[in-house]
Amino acid sequence: MQFPPVCKDLATLAVRPNLVDYPAACAGFSWNAVRAELAGLPGGGLNIAHEAVDRHAHGPLADRAAVRLLGRDDTVRDLTYAALNEESNRFANLLHSLGLAPGERVFWLAGRSLELYAVFFGTLKFRAVFCPLFAAFGPEPIS
Secondary structure, X not given: OOOOOOOOOHXXXXXXXXXXXXXXXXXXXXXXXXXXXXXXOOOOOOOHHHHHHHHHHOOOOOOOEXXXXXXXXXXXEEEEHHHHXXXXXXXXXXXXXXXXXXXXXXXXXXXOOHHHHHHHHHHHHOOOXXXXXXXXXXXXXXX
């Protein structure tokens, strides 16, 4: 079934969207231009954890919130790029110390938390495959 696109008046929005003209973005898209915006690993290669966390943790955004967790009780917890870098490095080192090898799967069964992001990016830094599990799956699907 086809649905018509949702069109909103940009002038009435409290926050302007990042992508306001999808057809123009598609027409002007270039993988080479995207690659040029990426820092790349210091020794060469590409790792999304480096692009999303490390390069910001070692630059002017180090003390800026990378992740914000809004609690049910209206509490706000932030994790800065620097802290996320440190925690994800610790998790990557844990995987190494446990004898895992790059390419292996790492399963995470827990709710949404700041720790989830450290585990996720640490797994990617280790070059393993992150596999989130959710308690709502129940015991049979998790098995």
